[in-house]
Amino acid sequence: MQDPVQVPSVALDSNQRKRHEEALRESEERFRTLVQFSFDVYWETDAQHRFIRQEFAETLAEPPVAEIGRTRWEVPHLEPDEEGWRKHREMLDAHLPFRDFEHARPTPDGGKRYVSVSGLPVFDETGRFMGYRGVGRHITERKRAEQALIESEARFRTFVDHATDTFMLHSEDGRVLDVNRNACESLGYSRSELVGATASFFDLEIDQATWRINRERIKAGGITTLESRYRRKDGTVFPVEVRMREFCEGGRRQIICLSRDITERKRTAETFREMQAELTHANRAAAMGQVTASVTHELSQPITAMLCNAEAALNWLGSQSPNFERARQALASIVADAKRGGEIIGWIRSLIKKTPAPKESIDVNGAILDVITIARSELLKHGVLIQTDLAPGLPRVEGYRVQLQQVVLNLILNAIEAMNCLDVGGRELRISTAGDASSRVVVAVRDNGPGLDGVIVDRLFEPFYTTKPGGTGMGLSICQSIIEAHGGRLWTGANEPRGAVFQFNLPSQQG
Numbered sequence: 369m370q371d372p373v374q375v376p377s378v379a380l381d382s383n384q385r386k387r388h389e390e391a392l393r394e395s396e397e398r399f400r401t402l403v404q405f406s407f408d409v410y411w412e413t414d415a416q417h418r419f420i421r422q423e424f425a426e427t428l429a430e431p432p433v434a435e436i437g438r439t440r441w442e443v444p445h446l447e448p449d450e451e452g453w454r455k456h457r458e459m460l461d462a463h464l465p466f467r468d469f470e471h472a473r474p475t476p477d478g479g480k481r482y483v484s485v486s487g488l489p490v491f492d493e494t495g496r497f498m499g500y501r502g503v504g505r506h507i508t509e510r511k512r513a514e515q516a517l518i519e520s521e522a523r524f525r526t527f528v529d530h531a532t533d534t535f536m537l538h539s540e541d542g543r544v545l546d547v548n549r550n551a552c553e554s555l556g557y558s559r560s561e562l563v564g565a566t567a568s569f570f571d572l573e574i575d576q577a578t579w580r581i582n583r584e585r586i587k588a589g590g591i592t593t594l595e596s597r598y599r600r601k602d603g604t605v606f607p608v609e610v611r612m613r614e615f616c617e618g619g620r621r622q623i624i625c626l627s628r629d630i631t632e633r634k635r636t637a638e639t640f641r642e643m644q645a646e647l648t649h650a651n652r653a654a655a656m657g658q659v660t661a662s663v664t665h666e667l668s669q670p671i672t673a674m675l676c677n678a679e680a681a682l683n684w685l686g687s688q689s690p691n692f693e694r695a696r697q698a699l700a701s702i703v704a705d706a707k708r709g710g711e712i713i714g715w716i717r718s719l720i721k722k723t724p725a726p727k728e729s730i731d732v733n734g735a736i737l738d739v740i741t742i743a744r745s746e747l748l749k750h751g752v753l754i755q756t757d758l759a760p761g762l763p764r765v766e767g768y769r770v771q772l773q774q775v776v777l778n779l780i781l782n783a784i785e786a787m788n789c790l791d792v793g794g795r796e797l798r799i800s801t802a803g804d805a806s807s808r809v810v811v812a813v814r815d816n817g818p819g820l821d822g823v824i825v826d827r828l829f830e831p832f833y834t835t836k837p838g839g840t841g842m843g844l845s846i847c848q849s850i851i852e853a854h855g856g857r858l859w860t861g862a863n864e865p866r867g868a869v870f871q872f873n874l875p876s877q878q879g
């Protein structure tokens with residue numbers, strides 16, 4: 369604010385007065401010209417605060433109501449309240465400058481017209497208070513915009529409060545600044561109990577270090593989504609998915625956390641996982657069922673050998689001059705065959721068992737050879753010629769041996785079925801392994817069947833998609849989920865000169 373204006377009152381001679389009047393007229397003209405270009409209303413009041421002058425542009429969109437002869441508070445008004453006016457009058461009576469005093473007048477259509485006024489007290493040369501001079505401006509539009517903002521914030525608050533998600537606003541160091549209603553309801557705390565607490569008060573997975581790590585992640589990636597566990601006031605715990613984002617308000621960095629109770633989602637995922645395990649097992653059992661002939665053959669071989677060796681041992685011992693050395697050799701062979709039989713039974717049992725053995729370090733070539741063993745008589749039965757091209761010195765793979773064997777078995781059985789349309793003698797199956805540049809082990813199963821046409825390729829891995837009358841359509845979808853769970857990928861292609869190739873890769877322990 370400038371200093372109060374002093375009105376000069378000097379005794380003037382007529383010439384001086386003329387010049388002075390001329391200067392005054394010019395200054396008044398300049399002033400009026402300025403007013404015509406201004407959006408402001410220029411006003412003057414006397415020592416009793418009654419309006420004595422109001423100047424404004426003729427083109428002003430909303431000219432002020434005539435207030436001449438009345439004080440500002442004698443003109444009908446709506447705002448501020450009595451207390452507001454009292455304070456304003458107190459200031460005027462103290463002859464103090466004022467700035468941006470906002471008040472509202474009623475409009476004929478029942479609305480409100482907001483005006484903001486600023487004024488300077490005027491004193492004569494003796495220091496006597498003469499009144500005020502100042503400007504006023506219509507601020508209805510600005511007020512409306514402010515009001516809309518307040519309403520929109522209130523609407524947003526209502527939305528946030530009624531949202532089924534939990535909203536929390538945190539300071540940089542993890543302290544809770546604000547929460548919505550759902551945060552209180554789901555955690556069982558009142559707002560005042562939560563505001564001011566750190567996140568670790570209810571979040572079981574968070575401490576200062578994790579909070580810092582999360583903040584780094586937010587800085588790097590914008591929005592961060594993580595899973596955590598919240599503890600209610602009554603001690604019960606529930607899983608949540610938390611989305612965090614940082615934003616800046618009034619120069620202060622804040623973190624907004626939106627969390628959602630995922631108990632139901634977790635339960636569904638668990639049921640789905642169990643169902644998938646059941647299906648995987650059922651598929652394995654079905655595949656095993658198809659190769660029972662091989663299994664029987666594999667077992668009957670050592671049993672027959674054991675029988676022969678037992679008879680031989682009996683002969684060596686029962687003769688007139690028993691040959692103990694030969695009998696010992698026959699018995700040693702029985703032990704070896706019994707071991708081999710036991711191994712086969714153990715292995716088949718592991719294939720059939722519901723819960724597979726724990727993860728292990730797998731020699732992929734060895735696992736494939738075992739599968740070929742049990743599929744052998746199925747291959748023979750269909751007249752399929754099998755070739756293997758297994759790369760020596762492959763790095764080992766970590767995973768579930770039985771599940772990977774299930775994938776190979778499924779691919780072999782599919783290939784056998786696909787080649788049924790060919791004449792016996794022309795059915796060829798080739799299984800190869802190789803290591804790739806990124807230390808992954810790649811397994812390929814090739815056949816020279818009809819191959820995969822475009823329509824089939826797009827749907828092969830869909831659950832329940834089958835082109836076979838008795839098919840389940842689950843084989844390839846299960847194979848895909850097994851390979852992906854091992855961190856690998858399963859894909860198909862065309863074999864040269866004809867047929868299909870199914871390939872998968874697996875990360876090796878070396879990689």
Ligand code: ADP
Binds near residue numbers: 817820836842
């Ligand atoms: P299913 O064997 O019960 O049909 P899969 O998921 O194992 O289920 O296979 C889905 C479909 O993919 C098969 O019905 C078949 O049409 C096609 N398919 C699978 N393997 C081959 C292959 N080696 N050659 C041609 N088509 C194949």
